[in-house]
Amino acid sequence: MTEDSEALGEFDRIARFFAPLAKDAPGAFGLTDDAAALPPLAEGQEWVVTVDALVSAVHFLPDDPPELVARKALRVNLSDLAAMGAVPYGYTLALALPKDMAEPQRWLAAFSRGLAADQAEFGIHLLGGDSVSTPGPVTLSITAFGRGPRDGVLRRSGAAPGQDVWVSGTIGDGALGLRVAQGLLSGRFADLADRYRLPAPRVTLGPRLAGLATAALDVSDGLVQDAGHIATHSGCRLVIEAPLVPISASVADLVSDDPDLFAEVLTGGDDYELLFTAAPEAADAIEAAGREAGVSVTRIGRVQSGAGVEVLDHHGAPLDGLTARGWRHF
């Protein structure tokens, strides 16, 4: 059923837009073969693999610039690799474009420019792909490959009572940035909208946490819910002190105008920061890892026996409202 004139377009598209993205990965064979080969690993490494799918009008807006769609799609995958402590190497791409798309060449040119920009920024390569047409919206799926420490990748399941809870960067920029992008908050905070559109995966920090962090993930669903994932899979309780949660100057401005937004900071998604736990003795090494990676790291709480997540205000009282907002699977 794929035997139509569109197939001619596929060979051209691959040669023009995608083969240049694969030229520096010897095992991609210029995208001319049925599959790609991953290079040999150094001693003590293993391949780490993650996949994310994005659909237009669900995960991005139909009129979002294709460059940004490409870069965000890559970055959410790189964030997953970072959360496992892996150094990104490359990715495969499955792309479905609407049959009736206006100017698909222009869209593809911009999309592949976005991929090229982030390939250069993160030192990764396109390894293979499939390009098809769809009667539906633009849909893309990226499978990303990284090199992690053999038998030592970071998991969600290693947190234990007595350990500290840490987070990288600042929290809430993604969630409030989405509101700015939607025109629901002042355009003065365009920096937050940019942060929402183009997250910064913590690829330099994640690999440095291998051997230090006991559990880790990237904050994509929201700080409170993602803390819940660690609690669930580690079989313990995470206590977060809200006043310790790091926020940017723009988020601080917005929250001081409308304190109700703070709940959104703690439960909104799309931060792509690393949330992790570690023994108290690792604190100095974690601070050093953050300095080397050029990413701030902040201790925001502790692990206790029990289950679930508790968020405490500056009096040490539980912020109960959050569980109703951020909580989905308890």
Add this chain to the structure above:
Amino acid sequence: MTEDSEALGEFDRIARFFAPLAKDAPGAFGLTDDAAALPPLAEGQEWVVTVDALVSAVHFLPDDPPELVARKALRVNLSDLAAMGAVPYGYTLALALPKDMAEPQRWLAAFSRGLAADQAEFGIHLLGGDSVSTPGPVTLSITAFGRGPRDGVLRRSGAAPGQDVWVSGTIGDGALGLRVAQGLLSGRFADLADRYRLPAPRVTLGPRLAGLATAALDVSDGLVQDAGHIATHSGCRLVIEAPLVPISASVADLVSDDPDLFAEVLTGGDDYELLFTAAPEAADAIEAAGREAGVSVTRIGRVQSGAGVEVLDHHGAPLDGLTARGWRHF
């Protein structure tokens, strides 16, 4: 933008339908983490990776049984691995289901049964996935991983003048099977429709051809066009003797009733047989590989200097009509 009630469904869906498919792959971590780890390779192996996307109403029919959709999606990827000489190990899955799908649980139950059936048949595992909703049609993308010989995977580029052209199994069942499935040919040939719906990737033959074949691919676009891919990437000419092309008894019946169908046999797609080239001295070893794999192998032509593909009839005269039908990118 993924912060909606659908997300609750995602955790449940993963636990119910997909985690059981990952239980025998230790590095999949039960699908609870951000990424999966691939196991260490034996000496002399390398990872081979391929990706295919399928869209409802483009690559399969909306009312095709979900079991078959799942199995065909896996098999086209396994066929790519076989063409590279790799032994399949596992796959990641990105699945977009329509928001307004009637009975998604029933669809998912059937779809995951199909995956489970082929996991058992081919000894592979689900390693990771992403499940999202879409305003469009069912869309899935599979990235499959196999273990191939290090620096020795089969490519399209190694054919040279003086070598033989071989094909596995029989040709044309897929193309005529599609016509049977569409009701355009007699229902007496349901075996062909089954072959179209559920191709048999040559996973036992492909790895045995590593070191014997000089170039290989799987026949998905049609024998003549795929021979053209080898010709292009090897910089030579492939001559195929039409009377040598192996066909099944059902295809022979159909062609004897309507000789015009023979062009469709040679140029139609979806065979998923292996087309490969080899030095004449390798012939005995190739026959032995076919016997060990339980797959017939047939010499159908030779490689010459020059370019493109020539198909000869039983008089040795060129079958010119084929180039107009099967030819797309010369």
